Amino acid sequence: MRLTFVAVALLTNLGNWMTFFALLVHVQLTEGSSSSALFFVCQTLPALLLAGQAARRVPAHAVRPVWVALQVALAGMTFAIAGFTHVVPLLFVYAGVSMLVRATASPLLLSMISAHVPEAVRGATLTAVSSSSAITLAVGPALGGLLMATYGPAAVLVINGVGYLVVAVALAVRRMPAVPTAPTPLPTVRERGAKRFVRVPGFRSLATIEGAREPVAVWLVPAARSWMLLLAAGATVNALETPVIFESLRLGEREFGWLMSAYGIGGGVVLVRALAGRTRRPGRATVGWSALGAACALVVWMAASADLAPPWRTTVCVVAFVALGFSTSTLSGAVRGTLDQLAATLGEDPKVVWTWASQVTLALNLVVYVSFFLYYLGWEVSPALLVMPVGAYLAIAVGASRPPPTARSVTRSGENP
Known part of the structure; x- marks a missing residue:
């Protein structure tokens, strides 16, 4: 299956x-x-x-x-x-x-x-x-x-x-x-008497999981917080990727193709490992080391200064993108696994959590891309901007080192018992 x-x-x-x-x-x-x-x-x-x-x-x-x-x-x-x-x-x-x-x-x-x-x-x-x-x-x-x-x-x-x-x-x-599942499916929105189809949604996902039995404060949930930081880091890298490669590092279209292939190779290794059954059940340890790996890969990319000789510059970037593809693919899969576990922890229908994950993806992508569009209107790109996704990945790693909260501690009703 x-x-x-x-x-x-x-x-x-x-x-x-x-x-x-x-x-x-x-x-x-x-x-x-x-x-x-x-x-x-x-x-x-x-x-x-x-x-x-x-x-x-x-x-x-x-x-x-x-x-x-x-x-x-x-x-x-x-x-x-x-x-x-x-x-x-x-x-x-x-x-x-x-x-x-x-x-x-x-x-x-x-x-x-x-x-x-x-x-x-x-x-x-x-x-x-x-x-x-x-x-x-x-x-x-x-x-x-x-x-x-x-x-x-x-x-x-x-x-x-x-x-x-x-x-x-x-x-x-x-x-x-079907496989046995612990949580009871949550009633649909229609069954719960929702009266309006459009309720300024999307951006609300930045604060809570809509449709949950109790309003979940997503920034208090390690799995949800890691997902949002992962999305913000990925969108930032995507926004910086082309300008940094072509303008700051002065690489050409051929080298750009090599870097995309290197990123795909890193993800391909993760895919083969997963299909071969060599991927362990996702946990905080996997989230932590893969987030650190992604941060290190970006630091290596930042080190590929335009002052380096072209062959060395390209080589450093290729190594960084292989590591980035491997680390981010592993991290994304591990965080998705913790989101799947979050649904069971909160006693929610998994569809509620996955719908939130999809909505917050759209919201963060829109915020990040529009922000960089406005930034590029007045300022030039710099590889130093990659420090932002590096910080996001490090925050994920630090969060993974802490024990997860209980189901009650991540709901708004649980904040003030």
Whole structure:
């Protein structure tokens, strides 16, 4: 069962990265840089406002059929937009609607992993799913760029649409026996009498887990705090990555490709280890050493000064990116494992926690990317800015060294008994 989930994650992540890169480049080439920034905002805001509410409304017994239906819907809209890539406003609409559907489907897939993968191998499965992101991040944009340059953006969309249908069929026909779980499923939002579908959501995830029985103060929960710090660090690295490589280190496109490949190799090692059963059940020790590894990798990258000879500069960066891919993939999988355990600790339906994780991802990405967009309008990039994600990774490592709180101590009602 776990191999099916890993294959689904690999295929969907690959298609999503191919499509995102191809459409972003297409919009930038036809409309300019300001339109590419608007493209990102149009893609993120609808999902941030609506996806969490939609995912929480899915009853536990309907998670798989709804997920399959969402993949079929994605395939349909992707095939449809392939014939209208010359109409840029429609691409903006597609970006927003498709991201809304994907953000709704993402926590449902993770909920299925929690419900159908035995606990003994669930941590390794989540680690493999996390490492698939590193691999597809390295391969997807390059493959999407090659296909777009050769056949145009429509070809990328058609291939991605086929991928959506393949994963939909794969999970629709797969027999998925449930595994025993301790917590009782939480009633859906509709059953609990929610009156409004949109309630200025998304950013609320920065403070609490919406839909939980009691309002959970996420910054008091090591697993939730580590997830948020991990997201903030990753988004910061992504925002700094291209300017630092091209402007500060003065590397070329070929070297950039090597670095992305190195990052993918690091994630690939984690994937192989997870599938081979060599990944231990995630715990605070794994979170701690992988966070330290990510911080050290960034320090090595910062040490690759532009004053170094080009071969040495490239070599140092490649080593740093292999270590970064390995460490962040391991860390992401370990933190996902602790989030899965958090649902059981709080007695919540895993879908509630995974929906929060998806929403806070969108919120933090939007905050970080918009902040750097504004920063680049007035200031130049510097490798010294990488000290911010280094600090975030070190904070994760320090937090992992402390004993976890009880379920009551992380709820607002538990703060003032």
